[in-house]
Amino acid sequence: MANKVLEVNNVKKVYGSECPDCLQSTGPEHASNICPSCGSIVALGGVSFDLHANECLGIVGESGSGKSTLVKSLYFDQSVTSGKAWFTDQQGERIDLFAQHAAQQRWLRNNRLGMVYQNPHIGLNFDFTVGGNIAERLLMGGSRNYAKIRSSVQSYLEKVEIPLARMDDMPADFSGGMQQRVQIAKALVTKPSLLFLDEVTTGLDLSVQARILDLILQLRYDLDVAMIVVTHDLGVVRLLADRTIVMKNGQVVEGGLTDQVLHDPQHKYTQRLISSEL
């Protein structure tokens, strides 16, 4: 059976001064992530899951359930309060993500992990050209061979179907769907073993969404990369994810093969989520 790329164990994130009640008084059974005793926000109340090589895991749940907090923590955009996340890279090295110091975190972001944000203004530098954005990431990863960088940039722009003629344009001159495709190229150009996608199609036209989903599906077959897809759109996980976990109020309420979670949801909350959407 495939190796594990990621093992996430009991990850917690509390905004505010944690009190002894925080974890027991929040979560799906309390229908809230705010601690009634101290008012802290328990964004993640002990989240655990695994991800295998080449697998795509979906994370669904309503707004505020902690999805973004979870992937941002794994990508070092923010810190956690406690818990462990073990990442195993292509070389088989097992890395304790939350024990890395800043320089190691930067190295992992530049060489092993990739992130595509809902908001292209976070994922792209709007002061650089589109080609420059992608090249910058290779430079940060330590590449200095300019001919090689140029050819990598071109090959990834091709993969995401951006005409090479537009390589020197600025991101602001691109449509929302194109900006997302540039973000995808930028995230993948370093050949990461793990890619995070946080609501990457939210707010786009349906036809533009379909094109991006189709592209991600294609890249899944072509590249050796495990993915975590965060979305509140069940159609997105149905299409992309092998397995899906469902989050509510900072906790995982259930998980399983995506078609099983959608067809035979066990938890009360998941049943409501699905019947309200289909």
Added chain:
Amino acid sequence: MPILSVQNLTKTYFVHEQERLVSTFKNLSFEVCAGESVVLSGPSGVGKSSILNCIYRTCLSDTGKILFTQRDQDQVDLIQLPDAGMLALRKSGDIGFVTQFLHSLPRKSSLEVVAQPLLKQGWKKEEALDAAADQLKLFMLRESLWNLSPSTFSGGERQRVNLARGMILQPRLLLLDEPTASLDQATSVKVMEHIMEVIKTQKMAVLSIFHDIDMIENFSDKVITVS
């Protein structure tokens, strides 16, 4: 040894919103051997689709065993198998499932949809598309439709794309939920004749559901009545 041995399988659904228990079959047992076409029959709502879903893990079983004989002749209980193991059996073409629904993207052509299981296994694109064309021919889909997306197709055309995709890996165990429901009588018969031929030559084990009595009579080696 049978490819599939279902033992004392029970499935209930619980609908939280209405606090209602929906019971389907209880203590169901049957077997499907290589080269055999077994049909599930019984009134609507008795749980025929649920049986296929339990086997493919599109739903969870309560109790019982679903023993599947792997290529190396080892038996695994599909109920106990971890998700990753079930995914591997699906991807390798050990177990295939053709339902009445086909989820496809507007940008994917029929050829690409049918080739998808091969692409997932890492086949070269041209070879996968060639194999897909062969399948579409076998399922008699007009060639002028091959490069169009099934999202605009008629029910019967879509169903044939779906069958072609389900058959492309020639799964060792194939589950078919009303595979001919949207086809006219003549096409249904042709499609099933083709599938039966592959079952016999490739020694596939097939478990299906049909509503049409004639189809059950003509295309089953064994009928399991679910109650």
